[in-house]
Amino acid sequence: MRDAYLVGAAQTDFGSFPDESYRSLFRTAFEAACDSVPAGIDPDDVDEAVVGTLGVGGRQLGLSGPAVTEHVGLDGIPCTRVENACAASGYAVRQAVQAVKSGMADVVLAGGVEIMTDTSSDATKYWLGVSGETEWERLSGTTFAGVYAQMADAHMEKYGTTAEHLSRVAVKNHANGAKNPHAHLGFECSLEDAMNAQVVADPLTLYHCCPTTDGAACAIVASEDVVDEYTDDPIRIAGVGAASDRVGLFQRDTYTSVPASREAAQSAYEMAGVTPEDIDFAEVHDCFAIAELLAYEDLGFCEPGEAGEFVASGATELGGERPVNTSGGLKSKGHPIGATGAGQMVEAYKQLSRTAGDRQVEGATRGLTHNVGGSGGAAVVHVLEKESEVEA
Amino acid sequence: MRDAYLVGAAQTDFGSFPDESYRSLFRTAFEAACDSVPAGIDPDDVDEAVVGTLGVGGRQLGLSGPAVTEHVGLDGIPCTRVENACAASGYAVRQAVQAVKSGMADVVLAGGVEIMTDTSSDATKYWLGVSGETEWERLSGTTFAGVYAQMADAHMEKYGTTAEHLSRVAVKNHANGAKNPHAHLGFECSLEDAMNAQVVADPLTLYHCCPTTDGAACAIVASEDVVDEYTDDPIRIAGVGAASDRVGLFQRDTYTSVPASREAAQSAYEMAGVTPEDIDFAEVHDCFAIAELLAYEDLGFCEPGEAGEFVASGATELGGERPVNTSGGLKSKGHPIGATGAGQMVEAYKQLSRTAGDRQVEGATRGLTHNVGGSGGAAVVHVLEKESEVEA
DSSP: OOOEEEEEEEEOOOBOOTTOOHHHHHHHHHHHHHHHSTTOOOGGGOOEEEEEOSSGGGTOSSOHHHHHHGGGTOTTSOEEEEEBTBTHHHHHHHHHHHHHHTTSOSEEEEEEEEOOTTSOHHHHHHHHHTTSOTTTTGGGTOOHHHHHHHHHHHHHHHHOOOHHHHHHHHHHHHHHHTTOTTOTTOSOOOHHHHHHSOEEETTEEGGGBOOOOBEEEEEEEEETTTGGGTOSSOEEEEEEEEEEOOSSGGGSSOSSSOHHHHHHHHHHHHHHTOOGGGOOEEEOOOSBHHHHHHHHHHTTSSOTTOHHHHHHTTTTSTTSSSOBOTTOHHHHTOOOGGGHHHHHHHHHHHHHTTOOGGGOOTTOOEEEEEEEETTTTEEEEEEEEEGGGSOO | OOOEEEEEEEEOOOBOOTTOOHHHHHHHHHHHHHHHSTTOOOGGGOOEEEEEOSSGGGTOSSOHHHHHHGGGTOTTSOEEEEEBTBTHHHHHHHHHHHHHHTTSOSEEEEEEEEOOTTSOHHHHHHHHHTTSOTTTTGGGTOOHHHHHHHHHHHHHHHHOOOHHHHHHHHHHHHHHHTTOTTOTTOSOOOHHHHHHSOEEETTEEGGGBOOOOBEEEEEEEEETTTGGGTOSSOEEEEEEEEEEOOSSGGGSSOSSSOHHHHHHHHHHHHHHTOOGGGOOEEEOOOSBHHHHHHHHHHTTSSOTTOHHHHHHTTTTSTTSSSOBOTTOHHHHTOOOGGGHHHHHHHHHHHHHTTOOGGGOOTTOOEEEEEEEETTTTEEEEEEEEEGGGSOO
16 A cells, blocks of 8 residues: 655644634644745645544534635535544544545544533543543542543553653653743753642652643645655654553553553564664653653653653653653643644654754654543554665 | 444334433434444443434433443443434434544444424424524425425426325335335325325425424444454445525525535545446435426435336336335435434345345345435435446
């Protein structure tokens, strides 16, 4: 089947935007994504659109896909909304790849959008609660922070992971986010800040939790038949993997790993013909600090149980052997649910087109994105590579 | 790209089921779909799932795809929820076709589910309202019946379509639904019943409107590389077309046609290499009686303005030249939003495998399904054919 390429990607600022609508945010991201295509793109070239969003529901329960594409002038094209909680637009990108590989489309827009900050905190809690398992988790009072706290507890108990390890994730991601003009919380935090912040769900402090964020992001995927029209330095989506799991954490065999991430990564590596050692940088799903540590292990960047030491070693910092979340991650860049997966593509695109500025990973040739829905009910992994610099 | 086939499809009874959950309904449909595969299927053969649903949101806002696939034992496979209002699972089938054609999956489950009858009528009205255009239609008090009433008014004014024409749709579809043991309103209605029923939104009476329904439906799509394992009489998904449009009716150029249906049909015919004359039967989106009349015209079964006479001629009745909604359609079979598109596949599968019993269209060789989201913000059309009986 023919190859798919990432020919452009961009995002809005992530933050709190009371004067923006989901449509206006999507439009800003779409226009910037078109502008990011090296040889430019005529929006009329877009054959199809896939839009990831969770909660636009509050405004437009049905047809929120066409509701945003009509606003950016993409009238008439096939448009589908996809949703897998926080992995909505990671799955939108995957569906764009399938559409291209199927031969049914040459250029596909994969975008995502979320407005979160205009809900009351009770509403947000409810809203996020229902993205986990509803019947047995939310209705018994378990929050998302509570679910991830259980995973952190289990990892600390089994492997000796510490609060300092969790805090180092926050320090690293805020240091990166401080270099990202689009970040929601674009400031640095110290280890002390992270360790001593108020407890949200023990052992997770405020700095171990991502913020509630508004934003949109768009990625443009093109087939091998047309990629040359848009760039002379193609970025290939070499591997795609996805997996699902029991929606409720309590129904899984392990609390110290996210099996869906593990399976998705394995599929993506296999399809791309690479191993974790071949990955130069990664954007991983750090909705809570423990999630980034689990990702290191599930993606094969280190052995099970070693993630705490791995982050403490500096390996995943900018300049380390395998920088992770150079964008700031969900922690510092922000986590507008439906936009997060496409937002990860934005950082991968910047890194592989060597336009990441102060955050540039030197010689970045192959990157990975990792987007998780809920506490691991769904996961999707992409491997992207700068075709001119990888061996055929 | 390789061909995709419909190797099985089944649905639950459609109706009001206070003792069922969305998970239990989906399970019933999935197990029946597996049972409908001629040579049988091991559920482990399913590589991927796509689930269409609108309102499971009330129960499980995020991850409702994995929430149902885990319940039927499809642990671990990639699973995505898609939503395009009432066309949710029509798009799920389309995505299954893309997944198969992309080479990333050999067997894909495309299902849909909705529970609607447990909401209060105010909630249902709100809920359905937000599937239309929210900002300018719903917030000004326009209901879905109101939107379709405007279309009916316009068609009557422009073409002389009559209340009797609308009522003939209801009479025909109830006559068909009375032959379908899965139908929600499986009883006949007379022309007088339909004409004289209470007005819902003038000129639409109660019998011109589909009911509020619970139900689930599943379709199983397989690639040409594995289809022989499941059947020796393959039903090919020969054409797929989809299009979007302005979500709000007031933003479109015409009230007497659904442009997205027209474009989707054209794409599907082109891909299948057929014309409307080649279609032996069709399941069309008759959420309101006017919608079926518009479909006749938009799908090319008759000329613009002639739909009223077309239904009055008996052409679309069982035994007519082109039977439409032999299942009973949304009107009589019922319209559990997320399940409707996959439910249309069930009737197409029955007709083409010649297992439709009293509703069998003699010699049915090529059928069409037509699923609309909102008042035409999205539409998806499939053309299916019994491969053994069509010319190569």
